[in-house]
Amino acid sequence: MSDLNKLGLAEARDALRSGKTSSKELTQACLSAIEGAGALNAFVHHTPEIALAQADAADARLKADKDAPAMCGLPIGIKDLFCTKGVPSQAGSRILEGFKPEYESTVSQNLFDAGSVMLGKLNMDEFAMGSSNETSVYGNAVNPWRRGNEDTALTPGGSSGGSAAAVAADLCLAATGTDTGGSIRQPAAFTGITGIKPTYGRCSRWGIVAFASSLDQAGPMTKSVRDAAIMLEAMCGHDAKDSTSADLAVPNFEAALTGDVRGKKVGIPKEYRMDGMPEEIETLWQDGIAMMKDAGAEMVDISLPHTKYALPAYYVIAPAEASSNLARYDGVRYGHRARLEQGDGITEMYEKTRAEGFGPEVQRRVMIGTYVLSAGFYDAYYNRARRVRTLIKKDFEDVFAQGIDCILTPATPSAAFGLGEMTDADPVQMYLNDVFTVTVNLAGLPGIAVPTGQDRKGLPLGLQLIGRPWEEADLLSSAYALEQAAGFVAKPDKWW
Amino acid sequence: MSIDPSTAARVAKLARIRVEPDALPALAQEFNTILGFIEQLEEVDVEGVEPMTSVTPQRLKRREDVVTDGDQQDKVLANAPDAREGFFAVPKVVE
Numbered sequence: 001m002s003d004l005n006k007l008g009l010a011e012a013r014d015a016l017r018s019g020k021t022s023s024k025e026l027t028q029a030c031l032s033a034i035e036g037a038g039a040l041n042a043f044v045h046h047t048p049e050i051a052l053a054q055a056d057a058a059d060a061r062l063k064a065d066k067d068a069p070a071m072c073g074l075p076i077g078i079k080d081l082f083c084t085k086g087v088p089s090q091a092g093s094r095i096l097e098g099f100k101p102e103y104e105s106t107v108s109q110n111l112f113d114a115g116s117v118m119l120g121k122l123n124m125d126e127f128a129m130g131s132s133n134e135t136s137v138y139g140n141a142v143n144p145w146r147r148g149n150e151d152t153a154l155t156p157g158g159s160s161g162g163s164a165a166a167v168a169a170d171l172c173l174a175a176t177g178t179d180t181g182g183s184i185r186q187p188a189a190f191t192g193i194t195g196i197k198p199t200y201g202r203c204s205r206w207g208i209v210a211f212a213s214s215l216d217q218a219g220p221m222t223k224s225v226r227d228a229a230i231m232l233e234a235m236c237g238h239d240a241k242d243s244t245s246a247d248l249a250v251p252n253f254e255a256a257l258t259g260d261v262r263g264k265k266v267g268i269p270k271e272y273r274m275d276g277m278p279e280e281i282e283t284l285w286q287d288g289i290a291m292m293k294d295a296g297a298e299m300v301d302i303s304l305p306h307t308k309y310a311l312p313a314y315y316v317i318a319p320a321e322a323s324s325n326l327a328r329y330d331g332v333r334y335g336h337r338a339r340l341e342q343g344d345g346i347t348e349m350y351e352k353t354r355a356e357g358f359g360p361e362v363q364r365r366v367m368i369g370t371y372v373l374s375a376g377f378y379d380a381y382y383n384r385a386r387r388v389r390t391l392i393k394k395d396f397e398d399v400f401a402q403g404i405d406c407i408l409t410p411a412t413p414s415a416a417f418g419l420g421e422m423t424d425a426d427p428v429q430m431y432l433n434d435v436f437t438v439t440v441n442l443a444g445l446p447g448i449a450v451p452t453g454q455d456r457k458g459l460p461l462g463l464q465l466i467g468r469p470w471e472e473a474d475l476l477s478s479a480y481a482l483e484q485a486a487g488f489v490a491k492p493d494k495w496w
Numbered sequence: 497m498s499i500d501p502s503t504a505a506r507v508a509k510l511a512r513i514r515v516e517p518d519a520l521p522a523l524a525q526e527f528n529t530i531l532g533f534i535e536q537l538e539e540v541d542v543e544g545v546e547p548m549t550s551v552t553p554q555r556l557k558r559r560e561d562v563v564t565d566g567d568q569q570d571k572v573l574a575n576a577p578d579a580r581e582g583f584f585a586v587p588k589v590v591e
Contacts, residue, residue, distance in 0.1 A: 102571040200551050214551060243556050312536045323511060330512075332584050334575035346589050351514035363513050367523075368530055370511040371499075381534065386547030388540050393551065427526060428533045444551030469552065 004029035006170045009074050009227040010254075016062055016073050023062070023073030026173070027055040027117050030075045033171045034119060039496040042156075042166040044080060044138040045088045045121035051075060054117040061115055070254070071234045072115025077166045077175040080121045081128055082108045082218075083207040087118075091209040092126045092136040092159075095357025096335040105207025106239045107176065107218045114234040119172050123162025126359045127326065128183055128211045131433035132422065133161025135361040140419050143191055144169035144492040147457040151495075154416040154459075157187030157433075163221045164191040168492060174222040174231050178208060180215045181314055182437025185449035188221055189411035189462030192451040192490060194483070195221040196228045196476070199469045200444035201246035204239030212321035213244075215314075215441040225450065225480045229253035232472065248470060256473035259480040262296030266478075267404040271307035272436060274413065280461065281410045284453045288408055288463045291452075291485035297478075302404060304395040309388050310439040311431060316372050316385035317442075322362075323369025329357060364427065393443040400468050406478050409436050411449040411462035436464060446472045448479045452486035460490065499527045 004026045007015065015021045031051065034043050058073035083089045083101035090096040104112070112118070123141040125133050132155040133141040143156040144165055156165040160177035164187035167175050177184040179197035188195030196219045203218040210216065220231035233253045239245040268289060273282070293299055331337035331353030338352035358366065372381035399407070413435055422430050440447035446469070449462040465482065467475030499507075501520035504527060508515040515523060573579040578586075 099575050102568075102574055201554070240557070240559075244550075244552075244554070246552070246554070247557070306540070309537055309540055312534045315530060316534055316537070327512075331577060332586055333572075335577070337577035340587060344587060346587050347512070348514075349587055350512040354512055355514035358513065363511075364523075364526060364530075367504075367507050367511045367513065368527065371507045371527065371531075372534075374507070374510060381537075383547050384537050384540075384542060385534075386549075387542035387545040388537055389548045389551075390545050391540065391542070393548065426529045428529055431533075442551075 005033040005172070007173060008223040009071070009173050009230050010224065012074055012173055013070050013230070023055040023058040023117060024052065026073065027051050027075045027119070030119050030172050037169055037171050037496050040142045040144060040165045040169055041139055042123055042141050042162040042169065042171060043077065043120040044123045044162065047087055047118055047120045050087070051117050051119050054112070058115045058117060069114035069234065070230050071111060073117065074173050075117040075119050076111065077119050077122045077163060077172040078108055079160055079163050079176050079178060080124050081178050081209045082176060083209065084108055084118065084121065087121065089121065089209070090137065091128070092124045092138060093357065093362065094137045094336060094359070095329045095354070099334050101207070103207060106204035106241060107208065107235050110237060111234055116234070122166055122175055125159035125161065126362050127209065127322070128159040128178055128180055129322070129361050129365055130158040131182070131186060131430055132419070133158040134419060135359050137359065141165045142419070143416050144496065145191060145416060145459055146492070146495065147459060153419045155190065155419050157190035157416065159183040160187050160221060164188055164193060167191070167193045167221050167223060169496070174220055174227055176218060176235070177221045178216060178218045179441065180211050180318060181441055182434035184219050184221060185437045185447055185464055186412050186433055188449040189451070189460070190416040192460030192488065193221055193223060194225055194228050194448065194450055195219060196232060196448040196472070197440065197446065198232060198236060198472050199446045201244050202236040202472065204242040204245045206239055206241040210325040212318040213325060214321060215318060225476060225483045226254060226257060228448065229257055229476045251473045253473050253476050256477050257480045258477050259484055261292060261478055261481045264297045264405040264478065265300050265403050266292050266297045267300050267302035267399050267407040269302050269304045269307065269407060269409060271304050272409045274435065278414055280455045281413060284461045284463065285410050288452055288482065291482060292408060295481045295485055300404060302399045302407070304399065304439070306388065306391045306395050307439055310392055310442055311435055313385040313388040313392065314434070314438045314442060315368070315431060316381050317389065319365040319369030320373050320382050321369070323366045323373065326362070326366050329354060389442050392439055396443045396445060405468070406475055407466040409464045409466065411436060411464040415455045415459035415461055440466055445469055446475050448475060450479050450482050450486070451488040452482065453488070454490060499524045499531065
């Protein structure tokens with residue numbers, strides 16, 4: 001078989017079962033693709049020895065056990081946010097330079113237990129704070145897609161930008177991502193791939209470098225909805241080491257992919273039609289509505305009245321939690337410690353270490369979080385934001401109580417933009433990237449981005465489906481129907 | 497609510513991040529832009545609304561109060577910038 005790296009998880013799984021290829025061959029094809037893709041800056045720590053050893057073990061397991069898990073032998077990339085034992089895990093930050101965890105994150109361990117092969121660690125915004133992968137200590141990851149014949153380098157989105165670029169460019173069969181405000185779904189939409197953020201609590205957060213603990217969730221970034229179902233099942237499950245991990249049975253998500261949406265009620269929220277939204281996004285959305293209708297779903301106009309306040313609430317809650325979580329980077333236990341002057345005490349050590357180790361966006365958010373939690377402002381900012389969060393969640397509960405099965409929205413307010421194009425904008429302009437995705441994190445719901453169209457210059461665009469809590473199986477099935485109807489098959493032309 | 501450079505300096509101090517004095521005015525300006533955006537929340541009627549503590553209603557699990565982990569000093573210290581004689585080392589704290 002040729003071009004093994006271009007396979008999706010389901011195809012590769014089937015090829016392994018029928019003996020058409022081996023995990024070793026799949027892995028070698030990906031390693032060669034990675035070697036030739038330095039220009040994308042997607043893989044930032046390469047682990048070929050681990051990959052080949054895991055591939056050999058997977059081949060032996062496949063030979064011995066015909067019931068080996070679906071992920072067995074499939075080569076994937078791991079976002080740098082996941083702690084991987086003995087392998088650099090820096091969260092894209094200078095402050096974790098040289099850090100090699102002595103333990104494995106639960107999600108990556110689950111994937112390895114299922115026989116997955118790790119090709120290396122993937123680029124990301126520093127501490128997952130960003131929407132363009134431009135805050136990474138490793139430099140920008142680059143989108144394999146370009147605007148027509150232009151050679152402007154575009155962002156793959158963020159924070160899971162390396163994961164998105166790697167999957168879209170066929171450097172791996174799939175990758176892990178994490179999503180705090182849209183960090184799986186926005187990059188998936190920018191690169192023409194599929195990404196799902198499951199219900200809060202589905203995936204264990206243990207061993208994933210924390211950004212905002214009440215919002216963070218891991219999820220798969222894949223080449224199809226079927227692949228997302230396969231990989232999500234391997235990633236999630238109850239974990240005693242994460243007290244917010246849900247003790248619920250994990251369904252067979254792939255078996256639920258009927259793609260039958262007849263009679264399902266799909267909500268179309270009027271608040272997601274924003275002023276100044278590009279016409280192409282509106283057209284994409286209308287096309288998606290028509291596709292779901294043709295497939296037999298009933299479209300229902302709904303209202304989620306507090307949508308407008310989701311981003312401002314997020315930019316209180318996420319920085320507040322980040323300022324608390326990132327207090328652990330003090331130059332004492334791991335990572336970077338600043339060189340100290342004669343007479344410097346422990347306070348200077350903290351202040352210099354954190355000034356050198358954190359980039360500007362992380363510093364900004366830690367300080368905003370510190371401010372909104374400080375005496376005198378805690379009630380006005382933090383508690384008010386948590387009250388608004390309650391209302392945002394209630395908006396969704398109300399429409400689900402009316403019988404809505406899922407909600408269809410655009411995934412992003414635009415196609416991928418140029419790297420550097422937002423440099424002069426104020427931080428809030430960049431934050432607007434997450435306007436359609438952040439509500440889902442605040443409400444703890446599952447959301448999936450599916451590529452359904454292209455803009456005039458050929459860049460991919462995605463739609464988002466939002467599901468009821470814990471009903472990822474039903475959500476994936478609806479997404480499968482949308483994927484079938486859209487028939488998105490475009491791939492970026494190789495220039496790297 | 498407007499943040500001036502001296503408030504920015506206080507926040508930086510609380511966050512234990514060194515900011516050079518000449519960078520404080522620009523930092524204060526950025527804070528004001530972000531806080532200006534956040535202040536939209538004042539429009540929302542939150543009377544009688546409980547602040548969210550957990551996005552999914554759940555009772556935290558309990559377990560026996562027993563030691564389940566430990567005895568791995570080497571691993572704990574393996575990534576320390578400065579570890580000596582089984583301890584983390586830091587600059588002098590007490591004068």
